[in-house]
Amino acid sequence: MITEKGCYYCDRNENFRELLFELCDLRVSKVFYCKDQTLPGRCTIMFQDHYEEIYQIPKKERDLYLDDVCLLAETIKDLFHPDKINYGIYGDECRHVHFTICPKYKGKIGWGQPFIMFPENRVFLSEEENKERMDRMREALLSRLNHG
Numbered sequence: 492m493i494t495e496k497g498c499y500y501c502d503r504n505e506n507f508r509e510l511l512f513e514l515c516d517l518r519v520s521k522v523f524y525c526k527d528q529t530l531p532g533r534c535t536i537m538f539q540d541h542y543e544e545i546y547q548i549p550k551k552e553r554d555l556y557l558d559d560v561c562l563l564a565e566t567i568k569d570l571f572h573p574d575k576i577n578y579g580i581y582g583d584e585c586r587h588v589h590f591t592i593c594p595k596y597k598g599k600i601g602w603g604q605p606f607i608m609f610p611e612n613r614v615f616l617s618e619e620e621n622k623e624r625m626d627r628m629r630e631a632l633l634s635r636l637n638h639g
């Protein structure tokens with residue numbers, strides 16, 4: 492496992508855990524549930540090792556990573572029925588390769604535009620609602636992973 496000290500995604504310190512909850516591991520990635528659920532189902536998915544550019548990841552693993560991204564996106568589509576899914580890789584400051592997987596809904600914030608990283612009036616669910624939603628997502632993800 493390749494890690495880098497001081498990396499937001501490798502360290503996953505308190506600041507990280509304030510915004511993201513670990514959901515589960517897929518083939519070569521870790522999925523995180525965004526505490527900001529303004530757009531229901533929003534997640535991030537990090538590659539397991541510290542690379543800063545997607546082209547640096549060896550092709551075999553990069554292909555598996557895209558399989559994981561697809562598995563996550565399809566699961567979110569099934570559970571939350573967004574009108575479109577946005578896939579964001581930016582990482583100017585948070586350099587570890589990760590996608591933000593942002594479900595978009597017609598009529599809701601950011602439709603027709605790039606998704607907004609930190610919208611105003613963010614929607615945060617209760618602890619219980621988060622747990623229920625995360626359990627549902629984890630179960631669906633792992634079931635899809637294990638059944639091809």
Ligand SMILES: [Zn+2]
Nearest residue numbers: 498501541587
């Ligand atoms: Zn890292």
